[in-house]
Amino acid sequence: MERYLVRRLLQVIPVLIIITMVVFFLVNVAGDPTVNLLPLDATPEDRERLREAMGLNRPLYIQYFDFIKNVLRGDFGDSYRFNQPALDLALARIPVSVQLAGVSLLFAILFAIPMGILSAQFSGTPFDLLISGLSVLGRAMPSFWVGILLILLFSVNLRILPVSGSGTPAHIILPAATLAVQTAAPIIPLIRSNMLSIMHEDYIRTARSKGLRESFVICIHAFKNALVPVVTIVALQIPGLVGGALIVETVFAWPGLGQFLIQAINNRDMSIVQVCIFLISIITLIANLIADLVYCLIDPRIKYQ
Amino acid sequence: MENRESLLKIENLNVYFKTENGRIQAVKDVSFEIGKGELVALVGESGCGKSITSLSVMGLTPKNCQVEAKSISLGGRELTAMKPDELRKLRGKEMAMIFQEPLTSLNPLFTIGYQLTETIRIHNQISKKEARDRAVELLKKVEIPRPESILKEYPNALSGGMRQRVMIAIAMANNPTLLIADEPTTALDVTIQAQILRLMRQLMKEYSASILFITHDLGVVAEIADRVIVMYAGQIVEQADVFSLFHRPLHPYTQGLMNSTIKINQSDEVLDTINGVVPNLSSMPEGCRFHPRCPYAREDCRKTMPELSAVLGNRYVRCLHWEELGGDQNG
Numbered sequence: 001m002e003r004y005l006v007r008r009l010l011q012v013i014p015v016l017i018i019i020t021m022v023v024f025f026l027v028n029v030a031g032d033p034t035v036n037l038l039p040l041d042a043t044p045e046d047r048e049r050l051r052e053a054m055g056l057n058r059p060l061y062i063q064y065f066d067f068i069k070n071v072l073r074g075d076f077g078d079s080y081r082f083n084q085p086a087l088d089l090a091l092a093r094i095p096v097s098v099q100l101a102g103v104s105l106l107f108a109i110l111f112a113i114p115m116g117i118l119s120a121q122f123s124g125t126p127f128d129l130l131i132s133g134l135s136v137l138g139r140a141m142p143s144f145w146v147g148i149l150l151i152l153l154f155s156v157n158l159r160i161l162p163v164s165g166s167g168t169p170a171h172i173i174l175p176a177a178t179l180a181v182q183t184a185a186p187i188i189p190l191i192r193s194n195m196l197s198i199m200h201e202d203y204i205r206t207a208r209s210k211g212l213r214e215s216f217v218i219c220i221h222a223f224k225n226a227l228v229p230v231v232t233i234v235a236l237q238i239p240g241l242v243g244g245a246l247i248v249e250t251v252f253a254w255p256g257l258g259q260f261l262i263q264a265i266n267n268r269d270m271s272i273v274q275v276c277i278f279l280i281s282i283i284t285l286i287a288n289l290i291a292d293l294v295y296c297l298i299d300p301r302i303k304y305q
Numbered sequence: 306m307e308n309r310e311s312l313l314k315i316e317n318l319n320v321y322f323k324t325e326n327g328r329i330q331a332v333k334d335v336s337f338e339i340g341k342g343e344l345v346a347l348v349g350e351s352g353c354g355k356s357i358t359s360l361s362v363m364g365l366t367p368k369n370c371q372v373e374a375k376s377i378s379l380g381g382r383e384l385t386a387m388k389p390d391e392l393r394k395l396r397g398k399e400m401a402m403i404f405q406e407p408l409t410s411l412n413p414l415f416t417i418g419y420q421l422t423e424t425i426r427i428h429n430q431i432s433k434k435e436a437r438d439r440a441v442e443l444l445k446k447v448e449i450p451r452p453e454s455i456l457k458e459y460p461n462a463l464s465g466g467m468r469q470r471v472m473i474a475i476a477m478a479n480n481p482t483l484l485i486a487d488e489p490t491t492a493l494d495v496t497i498q499a500q501i502l503r504l505m506r507q508l509m510k511e512y513s514a515s516i517l518f519i520t521h522d523l524g525v526v527a528e529i530a531d532r533v534i535v536m537y538a539g540q541i542v543e544q545a546d547v548f549s550l551f552h553r554p555l556h557p558y559t560q561g562l563m564n565s566t567i568k569i570n571q572s573d574e575v576l577d578t579i580n581g582v583v584p585n586l587s588s589m590p591e592g593c594r595f596h597p598r599c600p601y602a603r604e605d606c607r608k609t610m611p612e613l614s615a616v617l618g619n620r621y622v623r624c625l626h627w628e629e630l631g632g633d634q635n636g
Contacts, residue, residue, distance in 0.1 A: 206410045210427065224415075
């Protein structure tokens with residue numbers, strides 16, 4: 001297990017190198033940053049001088065190695081817009097995003113698990129059809145639209161929740177619910193189909209033959225077996241919730257990493273874009289690693305060497 | 306049988322499956338008794354209704370199953386009149402079951418210790434520690450080496466034979482009066498099979514339990530059973546004590562089963578088989594259900610369904626012409 005962990009951590013290094021390449025070159029093909037920094041009537045000479053001052057006239061690979069050197073020191077450059085280190089600015093947004101991600105994941109799991117189990121238990125009934133239909137709908141509706149609908153209902157018509165922004169616990173409910181719709185929608189049918197097949201397993205019959213209550217058989221003996229694929233799908237969604245909630249954070253003006261990234265892209269604030277993508281990648285790697293380790297905890301048959 | 310007190314008594318058990326093509330009958334008018342401390346073997350081909358019969362007693366039939374019985378009583382208590390929750394409380398305590406597939410019958414995600422203590426603790430108000438001690442005791446009883454460390458293992462660390470021993474320990478955990486064993490040795494190799502059979506006999510004596518042993522293997526029956534019930538196509542066709550049955554099988558189906566086992570002095574290279582296949586549940590033949598496969602079938606066999614009639618003292622046979630067929634002197 002320890003050896004597996006070390007190997008997994010070592011595997012992260014080449015992945016990180018590839019990520020830095022993608023981040024660096026993508027941003028470089030995105031256009032000339034001096035366009036935004038200089039006034040529209042700047043002369044080509046002025047432009048060239050700025051490019052030289054910023055080191056943008058050197059060959060790309062030299063710029064890349066400089067970039068790597070700086071990244072290793074934790075320096076992603078300063079934001080053109082805020083004149084502060086990009087990394088610090090982005091790191092400050094992470095707790096805000098994690099808060100939203102955590103609450104939405106909680107909403108999603110608290111809703112999806114009982115609904116998945118119940119619709120398996122009542123498969124073929126109108127209840128099952130309703131839940132399956134809702135889950136298809138949840139996957140089909142784009143999140144910006146869900147967000148706007150929720151704002152219309154709860155903020156504009158019912159006037160019980162704030163439209164957007166952050167600060168009070170009430171502010172988090174709508175964006176978290178919007179993200180939870182997206183997150184829960186694929187989990188429900190997964191739990192449902194897992195539970196349906198597991199309830200026919202021999203060990204479920206054994207559990208029943210022991211005289212266990214049916215609810216205990218379902219929630220303990222069957223559900224634990226249904227959990228492994230659920231962990232996978234949750235782990236795949238965590239990066240999207242923490243850093244990738246670009247649209248939802250923008251719709252609700254939630255000052256997290258996603259909104260920050262969108263603003264940076266609009267402003268061509270390339271250091272910020274680079275650091276945001278880099279951080280989101282790292283969150284993805286960590287989430288995947290945690291998922292692999294959680295498998296071991298759930299299922300003793302999964303062993304890593 | 307007569308001198309034993311009855312433990313399980315089934316009267317007129319009928320089981321139906323609800324399918325897309327309507328209701329089909331899997332078990333027809335099955336009645337039998339098991340005495341206290343008796344080991345009764347229920348024999349028949351796959352799909353003859355023997356497993357469904359046993360699941361009906363446990364109340365564990367699949368959802369699409371409909372169980373109707375005049376009476377199923379265990380130790381004088383009427384199971385058919387019980388609420389599901391009352392029946393649940395008897396499962397694992399008064400009656401327990403072990404299954405054919407030891408590899409899939411234990412939950413892969415829980416330790417042996419958890420699965421064993423769980424069944425002890427739901428039926429007894431005792432502490433975790435006491436349950437654990439009891440579990441160690443049980444594992445010793447089923448001859449599992451290093452019981453303390455096995456308790457911490459997951460099922461995947463154990464061989465099939467070991468897992469079946471654990472299943473037996475789970476089944477015996479609360480001293481059940483009735484143990485139903487559904488082909489418990491079929492998935493095991495022959496040497497392990499012999500060990501498990503010996504263990505079951507031994508535990509049965511020790512706990513003075515009765516066993517309903519379901520199998521298709523007549524070799525196992527000869528080794529372990531006191532009395533044998535032969536089922537064919539959802540009906541009992543013959544019932545006798547093990548010695549009489551092997552000495553003189555009365556029903557042509559039983560005779561066929563015996564002829565299709567390998568005998569040590571058999572000179573033919575071809576193994577005898579029973580012609581034809583088990584009839585489909587949805588299209589049972591008229592008359593005797595065995596007549597399309599019976600080498601002795603006559604005109605009346607095609608029309609009249611024979612009753613299960615008491616013959617030769619304490620035997621039962623469902624055949625119109627059993628007396629004429631006489632039964633081969635087997636062995």
